Structure formats: C-alpha cells, structure tokens
Amino acid sequence: MPTSDTAEVVILGAGIAGCALADHLARRRVGPVVVYDPRIPAAGASGRAAGIVTEQLWNAWDVAVTRESKEEYAALARQRDPSAYSVNGFARWTVQAEAERVLDRAIEQLHAWNVDVRRLDRDELATRVPWGRFGDVRAAIWSPTDAVVTPSAMTEMYAERARAAGVEFWLGVPFGKLRRSEGRWAVEAGGRTVRAPRVVVAAGAWTKRILKEIGRPVPLAPYRTQAAVLRPSPPVPEFPSVHDIDTDVYVRPESAGRILAGDGTELVEVDPEQFRTGGDAAFETHLAESFLTRFPGWAEAELVRSWAGVCCSTPDRRPLVGPLPDAAGCFVLAGFNGFGVMRAGGVARRLAELLAAGEGDRTALELLAPVLPARFPSDLPPFLPRPGFTLEGGRDPRF
Ligand SMILES: Cc1cc2nc3c(=O)[nH]c(=O)nc-3n(C[C@H](O)[C@H](O)[C@H](O)COP(=O)(O)OP(=O)(O)OC[C@H]3O[C@@H](n4cnc5c(N)ncnc54)[C@H](O)[C@@H]3O)c2cc1C
Secondary structure, eight states, X not given: OOOOSBOSEEEEOOSHHHHHHHHHHHHHTOSOEEEEESSOTTXXXXXXXXXXXXXXXXXXXXXXXXXXXXXXXXXXXXXXXXXXXXXXXXXXXXXXXXXXXXXXHHHHHHHHTTOOOEEEOHHHXXXXXXXXXXXXXXXXXXXXXXXXXXXXXXXXXXXXHHHHTTOEEEESSOEEXXXXXXXXXXXXXXXXXXXXXXXXXXXXXXXHHHHHHTTOOOOOEEEEEEEEEEEOSSOOOSXXXXXXXXXXXXXXXXXXXXXXXXXXXXXXXXXXTSOOXXXXXXXXXXHHHHHXXXXXXXXXXEEEEEEEEEEEEOTTSSOEEEEOTTSTTEEEEEOOTTOHHHHHHHHHHXXXXXXXXOTTOHHHHHTTGGGOGGGSOTTOOOOOOOOSSOSSTTOOTTO
C-alpha cells in the first residue's frame, strides 16, 4: 500500500483500543487514518489479557459500552474466527457477610440496568463448577450471558478489517516524537514524519509518558497485573469464568482443557518500559494456595506459563476518553483500569462518532460524558493505582 506523510487522524497504539478505533473510523470514512505502534498489534496489555467480558459492573455507562463491545466481538468472531468469542457465563462468590450485603445491592442495581444477573445458591454453584469446594460460600452471583474472548485475536481482527478498509498500519519502528507544528500534529518515528490535524493517543500504559512529553499531563497510573495458564489433570471441560471476591483470584477456561488464572492489581505504579514481564513466585504461590481450598484438584496443575502486563489506572477508575482540553486536535483513549478488553469496542465506537461528527458535536460528546478528560483538573496530584475487580467500583467491601 502506498504511504503518505499526511493523514486525517493518526492513532498512536495498536492495542485493542487503537485497532477498534481504526476499524470504526474506516467505516465512517473520516479520511486517511494511520495507526502507529513501535511494536506489533496486541504487543501491550491486549496480548496479555485474560479476556473476561462481564456486565457485572458498577455504573450504567460501563454496562452499556461493555454490552456494545460484546455485540461487536460476537459479530466479528462470527465473521472471522468463531473460536475467539464464547458465551460461558460468569460466577463470583464470597464467604463474607459484609460482601454478601454489597453483592445483594449490586444485583438490585444491575437489574435496574437490565443486566441478566442473579444469585446462585451453593448447590447451583457446585453444579456449574463441579470441581470447586463451596461449603463455606455465603453468597454467589451469576450472569449467564457473560463471555470470554481471545484478546489478541480480537485486536488482530479489528486491525485486519481496518487495513482492508484502507487504514495504514505503521509498525515496528522506534518512536521519535509527537509534536505540534503549523497547526497540525506531527508523529516522528523511524525517520518518517506523518502530519495530521488530529491525533489519538491510545497507547495504554505508555499514554502517560507521551502526553507528559507534549506538556499535557493526564492522571494515569500504570500498574502491573499477572496471569498464568495451567494444565490440570484431567483436562477441564468448558466451564463458566469465575472470580473469588475474597482472594481476588479469577479463572477462565482455556483451549485443550487448560485454565487461565489471575489475581488482580499491584497497587504501585510501574514504568511500562521496565517491568518484570514474567510471573512472580509469590503470584504462582497465591494461585496454588487459593486452589488448595477452593479447587483442590487444581493445586497440582502443571504451570504452562505465567506472565505480567501493564494496565492503566485513573483516579475514579473510569476510562479517559475524548479531547484533551487546551490541546486542539489531541484526543486520548486510555485508562481502562484493567477492563479494557471488555470495553474497547463500545468506547472506540463512541470516540469514532465524535471524530466523525466533529469535536464540537454535543450529541457525540454526550456519549462520552462520564469519561471525558476535562473532568480532571490539569494539576491533579499523583495517585496510586486502585484495586480492579471489586463489587462496586473501587469501594472494595474488604476494606
Ligand atoms: C494479566 C492481564 C489480565 C487482564 N484481563 C482482562 C480481562 O479479563 N478483561 C478485560 O477487559 N481486560 C483485561 N485486562 C486489561 C486489558 O488488557 C487492557 O485494559 C487493554 O488491553 C488495554 O488496551 P489498550 O489498547 O488501551 O492498550 P495496550 O494493549 O497496552 O496497547 C497499547 C499499545 O501502545 C503501544 N505504544 C507504546 N508506546 C507507543 C508510542 N510511543 N506510540 C504509539 N504506540 C505506542 C504499545 O506497543 C501497545 O501496542 C487484563 C490485562 C492484563 C495485563
């Protein structure tokens, strides 16, 4: 494909968010779009994620974008790779009385947002997850329409469709600089410069540094989170994704009877260029210990591999999406707080509508109202990453 040194929109970052945005922009015919990434699609968090997609969230906006994403992923998978999307349901439980009360309130709230969710008793939980031990569980919640996706496959499918519609992917050359010159944004990388009136920084954990370097700091805190694939014996048949609210351990089915497990957020900021990419012994021990009580048959499962990725927290645990105040033509698409796979499609669709309609379009802006960067002052003090998989948006019932 011929390349050009100008575009209408340059997207920085070929994770699931940047690739979904490229696809949506291509379908809206906004003009030439270039996606730049110093690596390859899904080289960041998107290629390391578990891929759980759940509507068990804590506000109506997040539920809506996750539902939109889910529909989009199901359709994309049907078209290109059916194995990348499967509806398997999602169960969570707790042994704590206080968490049980929060869980009941959460169910009430989720019903108000038309989320298909209900309580499960111990017997039903044991029927759905027969190799678990749930004798001490006080309460469980079940959403039958939740799904799992293969995040790298979804990212690639968006990229393929965008490329087929004319988007240029400019990959694998080192980043130089983002700068403003003569009323346009200039992206310099690998000896080439591409200029565009609009740039979208969708660079996951790297977004913070890129925007700081152009003098537009945003409140993002990159943090490390880990996961592992294990091979239990005998292999496990297809099962719902599960999350133990008390230990923060989640498990989803993997291909060939294996399982994928993880355990939440490390509450310190890390540099995405310099983090430990392998799983820690402490993480692997935490998984094995939690299996010992909850899934005794899995405690001896063979560890196939364990790894870490870097996600990006915001002070209110909501994404950071839309135009940056005082930086004409510069947009951000980041801050997914560990839930970016499940929300990327819907969020990218909304941002594409804004880019197609024009920054001043109030209807399109309204679709992003709760997550616009303008909600934070520019001089916000530093903050620590917040816990991920809580029942009610960061107000963790355990503390
Ligand atoms: C272990 C783990 C488990 C997870 N499980 C889930 C889950 O079950 N469900 C869920 O919804 N989410 C999950 N997540 C979170 C999810 O992975 C992220 O929220 C999501 O992938 C973010 O996508 P992104 O496109 O914003 O960022 P990324 O995928 O990180 O992409 C950012 C891209 O920017 C590129 N980049 C870096 N520097 C530059 C530059 N200067 N210019 C241009 N590009 C640059 C990087 O190379 C990278 O490709 C998990 C994450 C991890 C690590």
